[in-house]
Amino acid sequence: MKDSDTSPLARIMTAREQGETVRVEMAVSGPLLGLFTLFGRGVAVDVRIGCSIQAMVCDQLGITPDYLADGIQTIFLDGWAVDGIDQAKAGVGSVLALSAAMPGLVGATMRRGGHYASLRGNITYSENEGACGEGAPGTILVKLFNQVARDLGMHFLARGVWVEGDRFADFIGAQSSGCIESMMLDGTPAATESLFESDWQDRAVLLSGIEK
Amino acid sequence: MDKILRIDMGAEGGPAVKIEPLGDYAGLGGRAMTSTVVAKEVPPLCHPLGSENKLIISPGLLAGSAAAISGRISVGCKSPLTGGIKEANSGGQGGQVMARLGYAAIILEGKPADDTLYKVVVNKDGATVSADNNLKGLGNYDLIDKARDEFGEKVACVSIGTAGEMKLSAASIAFTDMEQRPTRHAGRGGVGAVMGAKQVKLIVLDDAGMGMRKPADPEAFKAANKLFVEGLRGHAVTGQGLPAYGTNVLTNVLNEAGAYPTNNFSAGRFDGGDKISGEAQAELENTRGGEGSATHGCHRGCVIRCSGTFYDKDGKFVSKQPEYETVWSHGGNCGIDDLDTIATLDRMDDDYGVDTIEMGATIGVAMEAGLAEFGDAEAAIRLVKEVGTGSPLGRILGSGAAVTGQVFGVERVPVVKRQAMPAYDPRAVQGVAVTYATTPMGADHTAGYAVTANILGVGGNVDPLKPEGQVELSRNLQIATAAIDATGFCLFIAFAILDQPETFQAMLDLVGAFTGSPLTGDDVTALGQSILDNERDFNARAGFTAKDDRLPEYFKNEALPPHNVTFQVSDEELDQVFNW
DSSP, X not given: OOHHHHSHHHHHHHHHHTTOEEEEEEEEOXXXXXXXXXXXXXXXXXEEOSSBHHHIIIIXXXXXHHHHHHHOOEEEETTEEOSOTTTOBOOTTXXXXXXXXXXHHHHHHHSTTOTTGGGGGGGBOOXXXXXXXXXXXXXXXXXXXXXXXXXXXXXXXHHOEEEEHHHHHHHHHHOOTTSEEEEEETTEEOOHHHHTTSOOTTOEEEEEEEEO | OOEEEEXXXXXXXXXXXXXXXXXXXXXXXXXXXXXXXXXXXXXXXSOTTSTTOOEEEEEOTTTTSSOTTOOOEEEEEEXXXXXXXXXXXXXXXXXXXXHHTTEEEEEEESOOSSOOOEEEEEETTEEEEEEOGGGTTOOHHHHHHHHHHHHOSSOEEEEOOHHHHTTOTTBOEEEOOTTSOSOEXXXXXXXXXXXXXXXXXXXXXXXXXXXXXXXXXXXXXXXXXXXXXXXXXXXXXXXXXXXXXXXXXXXXXXHHTTOSOBTTTTBSOOTTGGGSSHHHHHHHHHHHOOTTOSOBOSSTTOSSOOBOEEEOTTSOEEEEOOOHHHHHHHTGGGTOOOHHHHHHHHHHHHHHTBOHHHHHHHHHHHHHTTSSOTTOHHHHHHHHHHHHHTOHHHHHHTTOHHHHHHHHTOSOOOEETTEEOOSSOTTTSHHHHHHHHHOTTSSOTTTTOOTTHHHHTTTXXXXXXXXXXXXXXXXXXXXXXXXXXXXXXXXXXXXXXHHXXXXXXXXXXXXXXXXXXXXXHHHHHHHHHHHHHHHHHHHHHTTOOGGGSOOOTHHHHSOBTTTTBOOOOOHHHHTTTTOO
16 A cells, blocks of 8 residues: 555545545543644644645635744645745645744754745745645645644634544544534534444544633 | 762782872863873873773862752763763763762772772772672663662662673763652763773762852852853743753754754654654643653752653653753654653663763664664664663664764765764754864864853954854863853853843852952963863874864765755864964
């Protein structure tokens, strides 16, 4: 099996194409465990492609320009380190990873527009790397790391994200009792325990959550 | 720190202790001290395990004072792993306690005539060396338990495990932490083997009755320290990222960049990276709870507290929180995505006293050789166990990646000057690889780590947008790092200093107020260059040439997925790094 076949986005899109989807809505009252792992691997988000990373993050994903400027110091698009967020554009199937500033020399090296950016010159995003349409609908994989996951995890859940079924099962299994107050499965109330009995392999879950 | 403790282990009639004034070594600390002594006193062509080699232990210049995060300690010698000069750096309590005892250096020289094992006790009354063969064969943890029974809970210990006794080239020297556990190590280059060759198993540092070191200008020192601490705590990296997630916070980012060496440097991305990331590690530690779980200092006076404590699912202590390099070396580099396994391997490394980077890289090479499958956690534990027991296979593995690759006929051996590379693939982060290739230490990620180079004014302003800046940046970083390694400051202060001019100024003021001499950018450059000049001169006299400042050939020929990049910095460019 090719790597692209096992990537989170490929698995999610395959499940969606085959209609193997479930909609899960949660109301939560405490800190969710497993958010870092969920967002570290990546969640799929439906967007309109063809705009800059800056516009996508702020206008479509609802992140404030101030947070983008101060809180998101390290950005990767399809694995390439991004310096110019007003120029880089995500295409269909792109992977957008957002991180805070990182420690150490290599952390400094990866920082966007940082003094040490030339040390990773051959993995720096250039305009030719991305494939873009103009405002067309598309799905991208968003990864949130470290403090960014902590700050924006619930923001993305409120918006709704697509996750791999087996990763959703891991996520639900990691929750401590009581932090999920209620849950709806395809619009029908469901007990958290009942989810453990389902087979989530090869399914895509549209997961949303709000804090009560 | 106005004296040197010199112990001749080979003196007639048994080890001889001499306490000397600093003499020519006045004003030196940390790496400046260790590298100067090695360059001046150790014959470059001597055998690293022979009587002519010396082991130098030296706290940083500000250690033992109230200056925040200044307790790092350096260990230097001729390295049995590289054959060149070595400075290995550690946290733990040793730096603070030794500095309060007034010693700028402990120098172990000579070699006993028989196989007696010794312990050294240093306190306010002086130093004693006594034979103690009961310590033979003890791992670091049992050894420190024994030391605690004899000397109490407040002493700091410097020790070797079984790997050091066996004089294996990956052997480390352990420094006890705040809980008196042997979790902090001067890991790189086989410094533990040199201590083993001197037949010193344990050094006990007891600062009872000694006070904190006093600054030349107490008021200015206090004011600068306050601003320095505020700056560190207020910065996103040193005040949030590192305390919350530890150094392992780098895993997700390096993995995403395709720069995370996977399965013995055969790929740049590890599918299980999210499971062993700093974020996952911190969440696991916080869920399990326990004293100092996800946020903890490695020595008193640390205000960043990027370490932690790893407990198993039943709440039993396993090890300190494994660092990024350890999680990588035993994790992604070996295809292992289980944090409990990695923490177990970290504990074993600390107990046997081996460098976690060298050990993980070696297991990766062994896996490539077919001794185990990538991803086989049980096999990895079994192989490291071989090192602790001293089996023939264990002695090969404990001699490092280069020897293991040679013995098993592996071409892909990620070493420079026979020292294993840390957790950044040189093909993806080429500027860092310039430092890997050229540092006198062998592949070492911390040799060019001080991202303060530009603001310290080292080397002037380099245009970071020009590709050719890589060589200049590496040069400047190596100079700045060598200088900071002399102060005892942890290199992680760099981010706050980089971003906040007032924190940078506070650090300069802190050093100036302590020593009584203001520190300037020119001073930093001169100190760093002089350390590197000494080190390179020693290596040249030991037989090193420009050909040793190279990466293994396969980094130029094998493209690294996912970006399919190769190392492209030319030999001619590498040869320019030390032109000043």
